[in-house]
Amino acid sequence: MNGFTSDWLTLREPFDRAARAAAATTLDLPSCIAGRSGDDGMLSAIDLACGTGANLRELAPRLGGAQRWRLIDHDPLLLNAVAPALARWASASGHRFEQHGDVLHLEGRGENGLAFAAAVQTLRLDLARDLHTLPFADTQLVTASALLDLVSADWLRALIDQAGAARCALLFALNVDGRTAWDPTDGDDELVHTAFAAHQRRDKGFLGPALGGQAVEQAVQSLNTAGYRVFQPASDWIIDASQPGPSRPAAAALQRAMIEGMAAAASEQATENEAAICAWRERRLALLERSRLRVGHTDLIAVP
Numbered sequence: 001m002n003g004f005t006s007d008w009l010t011l012r013e014p015f016d017r018a019a020r021a022a023a024a025t026t027l028d029l030p031s032c033i034a035g036r037s038g039d040d041g042m043l044s045a046i047d048l049a050c051g052t053g054a055n056l057r058e059l060a061p062r063l064g065g066a067q068r069w070r071l072i073d074h075d076p077l078l079l080n081a082v083a084p085a086l087a088r089w090a091s092a093s094g095h096r097f098e099q100h101g102d103v104l105h106l107e108g109r110g111e112n113g114l115a116f117a118a119a120v121q122t123l124r125l126d127l128a129r130d131l132h133t134l135p136f137a138d139t140q141l142v143t144a145s146a147l148l149d150l151v152s153a154d155w156l157r158a159l160i161d162q163a164g165a166a167r168c169a170l171l172f173a174l175n176v177d178g179r180t181a182w183d184p185t186d187g188d189d190e191l192v193h194t195a196f197a198a199h200q201r202r203d204k205g206f207l208g209p210a211l212g213g214q215a216v217e218q219a220v221q222s223l224n225t226a227g228y229r230v231f232q233p234a235s236d237w238i239i240d241a242s243q244p245g246p247s248r249p250a251a252a253a254l255q256r257a258m259i260e261g262m263a264a265a266a267s268e269q270a271t272e273n274e275a276a277i278c279a280w281r282e283r284r285l286a287l288l289e290r291s292r293l294r295v296g297h298t299d300l301i302a303v304p
């Protein structure tokens with residue numbers, strides 16, 4: 001779960017999409033970002049820690065209009081996977097995809113009826129070290145999905161300060177907020193969740209202990225201090241492998257990955273409870289096709 005392989009990102013993407021669709025029903029994103037464009041009439045967006053570009057796939061059709069995207073990550077394998085992932089998505093969604101040199105072009109229409117045209121470039125940067133090199137002054141929207149739990153409070157404050165000075169809107173999607181609920185429950189859920197949450201707070205390379213489940217609270221505080229108006233729609237993952245149907249195999253696969261990842265991290269964190277955590281993993285895997293897991297996430301949309 002911490003390796004961020006393309007396979008892991010692919011496994012989670014349909015659940016991310018469903019979670020964000022639920023959040024979108026409570027917030028009209030285009031009206032929050034409306035009127036934000038550069039001198040050339042295009043909305044310039046930076047996607048921090050882009051992975052294979054899932055955040056762009058979610059946002060470009062919802063935002064509509066002419067857009068310029070800079071997709072940033074430190075992992076060259078994930079950056080190389082962006083163009084094929086966008087091409088596959090465009091083909092499946094009826095959008096147009098073309099590549100000219102290092103610029104990817106997308107054109108299409110979102111489910112909301114808005115037409116969009118996006119020019120996309122990828123950029124390899126270590127965001128922990130190189131944050132200050134980003135072109136905030138030339139950007140109207142700074143966004144990230146599934147990133148804030150990895151970063152430190154100092155790094156997040158620095159990001160909000162720099163984006164705030166340039167009056168960029170901010171959109172942080174899919175921030176884990178510490179809520180985890182299984183149905184059916186197990187007597188050791190709490191033991192594993194507590195150790196897993198402590199493991200999430202370990203340093204993930206962003207200049208200090210990671211925020212983990214505290215990310216939302218910390219971000220809201222820093223955004224308010226910087227003068228942002230903040231919207232917080234819930235974007236929970238619902239991973240239901242208990243219901244027969246076409247989405248059951250995907251739910252079972254993601255649940256399995258969650259169980260394995262949580263058990264491994266919890267055992268590393270609480271070595272004294274390794275036997276109990278191992279037994280929890282066995283029981284959870286045995287219950288796989290009868291379980292429903294809700295993982296609490298919150299989206300944050302901040303307007304200067």
Ligand SMILES: C[S@@+](CC[C@H](N)C(=O)[O-])C[C@H]1O[C@@H](n2cnc3c(N)ncnc32)[C@H](O)[C@@H]1O
Nearest residue numbers: 004049050051054073074075126127128145146
């Ligand atoms: C959970 S994944 C999210 C990927 C993508 N935003 C998504 O929603 O599918 C976290 C991403 O952070 C990137 N990342 C981690 N540390 C980084 C750093 N120091 N600089 C740039 N990217 C980093 C990883 O390579 C990975 O793509």
